[in-house]
Amino acid sequence: MSSPDDKLSAEERLIAHYFKPVATHPGALGLADDAAFVTPPPGHDLVLKTDGAIAGVHFFPEDDASTVARKVLRMNLSDIAAKGARPLGFLVSVALPRDIDMAWVERFAQGLKADAEAYGCPLFGGDTDKTPGPITISVGMFGIVPTGTMVRRAGARPGDLIFVTGTIGDAALGLKLRLGADWMLDAGQREHLLSRYLLPQPRNAAAEAVRTHCSAAMDVSDGLAGDLTKLVRVSGVAATVEAAKVPLSGAARAAIAADPAMLETALTGGDDFEILCTVPPDRAAGFRAAAQTAGVAVTEIGAVAVGEGARFLDAQGAPLAFQRLSFSHF
Amino acid sequence: MSSPDDKLSAEERLIAHYFKPVATHPGALGLADDAAFVTPPPGHDLVLKTDGAIAGVHFFPEDDASTVARKVLRMNLSDIAAKGARPLGFLVSVALPRDIDMAWVERFAQGLKADAEAYGCPLFGGDTDKTPGPITISVGMFGIVPTGTMVRRAGARPGDLIFVTGTIGDAALGLKLRLGADWMLDAGQREHLLSRYLLPQPRNAAAEAVRTHCSAAMDVSDGLAGDLTKLVRVSGVAATVEAAKVPLSGAARAAIAADPAMLETALTGGDDFEILCTVPPDRAAGFRAAAQTAGVAVTEIGAVAVGEGARFLDAQGAPLAFQRLSFSHF
Numbered sequence: 001m002s003s004p005d006d007k008l009s010a011e012e013r014l015i016a017h018y019f020k021p022v023a024t025h026p027g028a029l030g031l032a033d034d035a036a037f038v039t040p041p042p043g044h045d046l047v048l049k050t051d052g053a054i055a056g057v058h059f060f061p062e063d064d065a066s067t068v069a070r071k072v073l074r075m076n077l078s079d080i081a082a083k084g085a086r087p088l089g090f091l092v093s094v095a096l097p098r099d100i101d102m103a104w105v106e107r108f109a110q111g112l113k114a115d116a117e118a119y120g121c122p123l124f125g126g127d128t129d130k131t132p133g134p135i136t137i138s139v140g141m142f143g144i145v146p147t148g149t150m151v152r153r154a155g156a157r158p159g160d161l162i163f164v165t166g167t168i169g170d171a172a173l174g175l176k177l178r179l180g181a182d183w184m185l186d187a188g189q190r191e192h193l194l195s196r197y198l199l200p201q202p203r204n205a206a207a208e209a210v211r212t213h214c215s216a217a218m219d220v221s222d223g224l225a226g227d228l229t230k231l232v233r234v235s236g237v238a239a240t241v242e243a244a245k246v247p248l249s250g251a252a253r254a255a256i257a258a259d260p261a262m263l264e265t266a267l268t269g270g271d272d273f274e275i276l277c278t279v280p281p282d283r284a285a286g287f288r289a290a291a292q293t294a295g296v297a298v299t300e301i302g303a304v305a306v307g308e309g310a311r312f313l314d315a316q317g318a319p320l321a322f323q324r325l326s327f328s329h330f
Numbered sequence: 331m332s333s334p335d336d337k338l339s340a341e342e343r344l345i346a347h348y349f350k351p352v353a354t355h356p357g358a359l360g361l362a363d364d365a366a367f368v369t370p371p372p373g374h375d376l377v378l379k380t381d382g383a384i385a386g387v388h389f390f391p392e393d394d395a396s397t398v399a400r401k402v403l404r405m406n407l408s409d410i411a412a413k414g415a416r417p418l419g420f421l422v423s424v425a426l427p428r429d430i431d432m433a434w435v436e437r438f439a440q441g442l443k444a445d446a447e448a449y450g451c452p453l454f455g456g457d458t459d460k461t462p463g464p465i466t467i468s469v470g471m472f473g474i475v476p477t478g479t480m481v482r483r484a485g486a487r488p489g490d491l492i493f494v495t496g497t498i499g500d501a502a503l504g505l506k507l508r509l510g511a512d513w514m515l516d517a518g519q520r521e522h523l524l525s526r527y528l529l530p531q532p533r534n535a536a537a538e539a540v541r542t543h544c545s546a547a548m549d550v551s552d553g554l555a556g557d558l559t560k561l562v563r564v565s566g567v568a569a570t571v572e573a574a575k576v577p578l579s580g581a582a583r584a585a586i587a588a589d590p591a592m593l594e595t596a597l598t599g600g601d602d603f604e605i606l607c608t609v610p611p612d613r614a615a616g617f618r619a620a621a622q623t624a625g626v627a628v629t630e631i632g633a634v635a636v637g638e639g640a641r642f643l644d645a646q647g648a649p650l651a652f653q654r655l656s657f658s659h660f
Binding site: 009012027029032033034035036037038039040042044045046047048049050051052054056057058079080082083085089091092093095124125126127129130131132133134136138140142143145147148150152153154218219222226230234 | 339342357359362363364365366367368369370372374375376377378379380381382384386387388409410412413415419421422423425454455456457459460461462463464466468470472473475477478480482483484548549552556560564
C-alpha cells in the first residue's frame with residue numbers, strides 16, 4: 001500500500017515544481033503547509049461547489065492537459081457565476097496513473113495557472129496521488145456573494161421571463177463532430193463547435209447581473225431541457241420555451257439544417273456552461289442592460305407559469321417530444 | 331462519453347437518496363442546487379484543505395465503506411485540527427466503478443453522516459461520477475480560525491519544546507499486521523493497532539490548545555520523522571527528539587519488543603493523524619493544561635535548536651539512522 005521515499009517525497013517535489021507556481025495567493029503558503037488560509041470579505045456568504053472529470057468519461061485521454069485543466073476549472077466557475085457569485089479560490093485533487101508523462105502534469109498546471117489568473121481564482125491547495133485507474137480530477141471551488149444573495153434554482157415565479165446567455169448546443173454538437181458526425185460544415189463552423197466542447201466559456205462576467213436581477217438561475221451543464229426541468233421542479237412552477245427563440249450559433253444552425261435531429265441534441269445535450277435564469281418582467285430591462293454592460297449576450301426564450309414541467313414548443317406552437325431531456329455521464 | 335437518462339438522472343437519484351441526508355445544513359439546500367452557501371462567522375479566516383483516498387492505494391477494497399468514509403473525513407479533520415482551526419464543512423467527490431454495489435454507497439454515506447455529526451462538520455456539496463478505475467474519493471474541507479491565527483508549519487523557534495498528541499506508530503504497525511506481520515500480540519493489542527490504522531482519531535478537541543499556545547504545528551500523516559523534518563525545514567531550525575520519549579501504546583511496545591525493527595516503522599510510518607507541535611517554553615505549562623482540559627494526551631518529545639534537520643536519539647544519546655524518513659503513497 002506504500003512505497004518508501006527519502007527527503008522530499010515524490011509528491012512534494014511534484015507539488016513544489018508544478019503546482020506551487022499556481023498558488024500565488026499568500027494564504028496558500030506556497031503549498032508548503034498542511035492547509036491554506038484566506039480572509040473572506042466581511043458581509044459575504046461563501047458559495048461552495050465541487051465538480052470533477054475523469055479521462056475517458058468527461059474528456060478524451062488525448063486532449064491537451066492544459067485544456068483539460070481549464071475545462072474542469074471552468075465547469076466549477078460556471079456554477080459560481082450562475083449563483084451570482086464571484087470566485088475566491090479553489091482546491092484541486094489529481095489522481096495520476098503511475099506511467100504519467102510529467103509533461104502532462106506540467107501542461108495541466110499551466111492550464112490551471114492560466115485560468116486561475118484569468119478568472120481571479122487562485123489555487124489554495126492540492127492533493128496528488130497515484131492511481132491504477134484513469135486520470136481523475138476533482139476541484140472544490142468557493143466563491144462569495146453579499147450575505148443572503150446567492151441566486152438559487154428555487155425562485156422562479158409565474159410570469160417570470162426565461163433567459164439564457166450565449167448560445168445553446170454548440171458543445172453537444174462539437175462532441176458529435178468529435179465522435180465522427182459529418183454535416184458538411186466549413187472549417188470555421190467545425191472549429192467553433194469543437195472548441196466549444198473542449199473549452200467552455202463560463203459567463204462569470206454576467207454574475208453580478210444575475211445576482212441583481214434574477215429570481216432563479218443555474219448553469220446549463222446537462223442540457224437545456226433537462227436543466228430547465230430541474231429548475232422548474234424545485235421552484236414549483238412550469239416553463240414554456242419557444243424553441244425558435246433558443247439562441248443558436250451559425251455553426252449549430254448549419255448542423256441542424258444538415259440533420260434536423262440535431263435540434264434535439266442542441267436542446268438536450270450537455271456542456272453548454274451557459275446561464276439559464278428567470279427574471280421578473282419588471283426587471284427584464286435592467287437585466288438586459290446589465291448583461292450588455294458586462295458584454296454577455298442574453299436571449300429571452302420563454303416564460304414561467306403556474307403548473308409543472310418544462311415544455312418546448314415548435315414554430316407551430318406544438319410541444320416538441322424529446323427522446324431524453326438531458327445527457328448524463330453517470 | 332455519455333449515456334442517456336430521463337427525468338431525475340441516476341446521479342440525482344443517488345444524491346437524493348444517499349447523500350441528501352448527510353447535508354443537514356440549510357445552506358446545502360438539500361444538494362438540490364448547483365452550489366451551497368454558508369455565512370462564515372465575522373472576524374475569522376477560512377482554513378482550506380483537500381485530501382483523498384483511492385481503493386487499493388489508501389485503503390483496502392474490502393474495507394467497510396462506512397469506515398472508509400470516516401477515515402477520509404478524519405484525514406482532513408486532522409489537518410484542520412493541527413492548524414488550530416475548527417471545522418465548518420466539507421465537499422466530497424466520489425468516483426464509483428460501474429458495478430458498484432449500492433449497499434457500498436449507502437454505507438459510505440452513513441459513515442459520512444456519522445462523522446459529519448460527530449465533528450460538527452456538515453456536507454455542503456458532492457459530485458458523483460462513474461469511473462473505469464477504482465473507487466476514488468476526494469474531500470475538500472474548510473475550517474475557521476480567528477483572523478490571522480492559523481498555526482503554520484513555519485514558526486518553530488530555537489528553544490521551543492516539541493510535543494505530540496496521543497501515541498505514535500500504531501497505524502503503521504496496524505498496517506503491517508494487516509499485511510501479515512505476527513508479533514504474538516494478544517487479541518486486544520492486535521485490535522488496537524488494526525483499528526488505529528482503519529479509523530484515525532483526529533485531535534480536533536486539542537485545536538484550541540494548539541492555536542493558543544503553539545508556535546508551529548502539523549498533523550502527523552506521513553510518519554513522525556519525515557513530518558518533523560518538513561516542519562523544521564520550513565521553520566529554518568533543527569530538532570532533536572529523544573526516541574524513548576515518543577509516546578507508544580502498549581500494543582506498539584509489544585510489537586517493538588518482538589521485533590526491534592518496528593521502532594523505525596513506528597517513528598517513520600504514516601497514518602498517525604496525531605498533532606506534532608512546537609511550544610515556547612513559557613507556554614508549555616499552559617499548553618499542557620489546555621490539552622488536559624480538552625481530554626487530549628500530549629507528550630514532550632524533544633526540543634528545537636539552531637541548525638537544520640531532525641535527529642532522533644537513542645537511549646545512549648546516539649542518533650538513530652532510519653532507512654527512510656517517511657512512507658509515501660505516491
